[in-house]
Structure formats: C-alpha cells, structure tokens
Amino acid sequence: xxxxxxxxxxxxxxxxxxxxxxxxxxxxxxxxxxxxxxxxxxxxxxxxxxxxxxxxxxxxxxxxxxxxxxxxxxxxxxxxxxxxxxxxxxxxxxxxxxxxxxxxxxxx
Amino acid sequence: xxxxxxxxxxxxxxxxxxxxxxxxxxxxxxxxxxxxxxxxxxxxxxxxxxxxxxxxxxxxxxxxxxxxxxxxxxxxxxxxxxxxxxxxxxxxxxxxxxxxxxxxxxxxxxxxxx
Numbered sequence: 001x002x003x004x005x006x007x008x009x010x011x012x013x014x015x016x017x018x019x020x021x022x023x024x025x026x027x028x029x030x031x032x033x034x035x036x037x038x039x040x041x042x043x044x045x046x047x048x049x050x051x052x053x054x055x056x057x058x059x060x061x062x063x064x065x066x067x068x069x070x071x072x073x074x075x076x077x078x079x080x081x082x083x084x085x086x087x088x089x090x091x092x093x094x095x096x097x098x099x100x101x102x103x104x105x106x107x108x
Numbered sequence: 109x110x111x112x113x114x115x116x117x118x119x120x121x122x123x124x125x126x127x128x129x130x131x132x133x134x135x136x137x138x139x140x141x142x143x144x145x146x147x148x149x150x151x152x153x154x155x156x157x158x159x160x161x162x163x164x165x166x167x168x169x170x171x172x173x174x175x176x177x178x179x180x181x182x183x184x185x186x187x188x189x190x191x192x193x194x195x196x197x198x199x200x201x202x203x204x205x206x207x208x209x210x211x212x213x214x215x216x217x218x219x220x221x222x
Binding site: 006009031033040041043045048050088090095096098099100101 | 112141143148149150151152156200208210213214215
C-alpha cells in the first residue's frame with residue numbers, strides 16, 4: 001500500500017535555481033522524515049518534522065510539515081550540483097511508510 | 109556514528125537458489141528492517157523486527173523469510189529465488205521509538221536473479 005506520493009518524480013535543473021518537492025498523503029503521521037540517497041549508498045536522514053505547521057531549515061534546504069500532518073514539502077534555494085540525489089519522504093506510524101522518491105539532478 | 113553493514117554489495121544468483129542476505133548493526137538498536145527498492149516504487153517494507161527472535165511481516169513478505177537470533181544481526185532469506193526478486197535490498201536499524209528515531213541504512217545489496 002503506497003500511502004505517500006511524491007512529486008515530481010524527476011527534476012533536472014540548472015545550478016542556482018530554486019525547487020520544491022512535495023510529499024502528499026491522505027493519512028496522518030505522527031512525524032515525517034526526509035532522506036537523501038546518493039548512488040551506491042543507502043538513504044541518509046536530513047530532517048525529522050513532528051509538529052503540524054513546523055518549518056525546519058538546514059542551510060539552503062527548508063522543510064515544512066503540513067498543519068494536518070498529512071503532507072510535507074522540501075524547498076531548496078540556489079541548488080548546487082552536490083544536491084543531486086534521490087529525495088525520499090517517510091511518514092512514521094507503526095512502521096515507516098516511504099514516498100515514491102524524487103530524483104533531482106542539478107546541472108553545473 | 110551508527111554503522112549498518114550489509115555483507116554483499118552485489119549478488120548474482122540463479123532461479124531456485126536459496127539466498128541469504130546478512131545485515132549487522134553496531135549501535136545496539138532494537139529495531140531492524142529489510143526493504144527492497146525498485147525504480148518508481150520507492151522503498152517497500154519486507155519484514156521488520158523489534159527484538160531478538162521477533163519478526164513482523166511488512167507490506168511484501170511473500171517469498172521471503174527472516175531470522176534474528178542476535179540483536180545486532182538481521183538476515184533476509186529468499187527460500188527459492190525468482191527473477192522478480194531482482195532488486196536493491198536495503199537493511200536499516202533504529203532505536204525503539206519509531207516515531208522520532210531515524211532509520212540508519214546500510215549501503216544496500218543489489219541482487220540479480222537469472
């Protein structure tokens with residue numbers, strides 16, 4: 001059962017551009033995590049958001065948890081080639097439910 | 109830092125073979141998980157374990173079994189490998205509080221069944 005939908009699935013942008021990735025669900029989660037996965041490696045945690053409406057910033061990355069705790073967004077400002085990777089959201093319930101992933105390529 | 113080690117990065121097996129994927133974590137985590145990752149489908153949970161000798165089915169357990177005889181080790185077993193089990197397999201561990209504890213992943217095992 002796929003509970004989390006991410007959009008877009010693929011994104012290719014020029015260095016310096018801004019972008020937003022969305023993670024949507026009809027289910028309520030107690031918390032939501034964002035991971036980044038680089039080729040040949042496992043996903044690595046970027047952030048955990050817990051409270052509805054919460055906004056967290058990690059350098060050029062801004063994460064927001066929806067008020068109803070059903071959705072989240074990741075905004076990257078002035079993307080760099082080092083941001084290239086697969087971005088995954090994961091909602092916490094009795095297990096972790098992963099989104100379908102957004103593959104980001106930042107072109108120098 | 110937590111380290112999750114998967115024994116093989118690449119495996120090639122024949123249809124019908126019994127396959128063992130091993131995973132070891134070094135941070136005394138209670139929870140361990142096995143996922144498979146396929147393009148466009150994200151990560152899908154196969155099995156997980158909250159304690160030694162304890163296992164729970166995830167979303168796609170068919171064709172798989174697991175073993176957790178020691179806290180640090182979680183093994184995934186393909187009883188009779190089939191071509192549709194060709195995939196990337198990811199092991200992860202976390203502390204008991206799944207709501208607030210991150211998953212720590214290994215680097216994955218890419219399994220090809222021919």
